[in-house]
Amino acid sequence: MNYSKCKIITKDGSSTFRIDRLKESYHSIHGAVTESNFIYVNEGFNFWNLQNPNKTCRILELGYGTGLMTYLTLLEASKKRKKVVFTSLEAFPLTNVEIKLLGYNDLFQDSNTTIDFNTFSKLSWDKLVLPTNFFKLTKKQIRFEDFNPQTSFDLIYYDAFGAHAQPELWNSECMKKCFDLLSNKGVWVSYCAKGSVRRGLNEAGFSTQRLPGPPGKREMLRAIKS
Ligand SMILES: C[S@@+](CC[C@H](N)C(=O)[O-])C[C@H]1O[C@@H](n2cnc3c(N)ncnc32)[C@H](O)[C@@H]1O
DSSP states (O other), X not given: OOOOOEEEEOTTSOEEEEEGGGTEESSOTTXXXXXXXXXXXXXXXXHHHHHOTTSOEEEEEEOXXXXXXXXHHHXXXXXXXXXXXXXXXXXXXXXXXXXXXXXXXXXTTTOOOSSOHHHHHTSOSSSOEEEETTEEEEEEESOGGGOOOSSOEEEEEEOOSOTXXXXXXXXXXXXXXXXXXXXXXXXXXXXXXXXXXXXXHHHHTEEEEEEEOSTTOSEEEEEEEX
């Protein structure tokens, strides 16, 4: 996936990359930070935390990309003093130079955390690292299709590029794989609200919910392993 990318400024002022060849961007053009917080941190992480106040949350992200969603989850974990073990998969890592271009370090300068975004984004791949007392991270350079872990997860952030660009990541086999990767009552969240994806999730055994989406997006999906 060695397509050329250009930096764009989204509507909330935060930047992201756009890949014209795929007609895709790494985050919503209506707000990269807004979308990531709305869908993944609030409807995913905070939703799971409400049901499991005293448990460590084991999160799997499909698509580390810029690291923005991972870092926003780290900030929320620090704020809530909630322990997180985070695994993020990325088949085509961006370079540190590309990530730096997005200027996220300046965006989070006032965040009350022990690690700034630039230091965070240079953490090693394929190794367990502990950027804060609350956050254990493994970034894995691997395709989701090839990932076969021994452990299970409580929450999946499913953030592949759209189905028109990567149909192979939205089929019912992938939804079944997510189901198998999750613990009982585990939660799957995504920006995607496509009927075919929802049907794949239901077929896999999930209970699904269509929720109001972030700015610029009518709906999003959340699925629960029940
Ligand atoms: C929408 S972007 C993810 C954005 C990311 N969550 C962030 O906060 O920047 C989708 C990501 O999935 C990655 N990807 C594409 N195919 C993949 C695959 N088969 N397995 C794992 N990652 C993949 C892409 O390289 C890209 O970084």
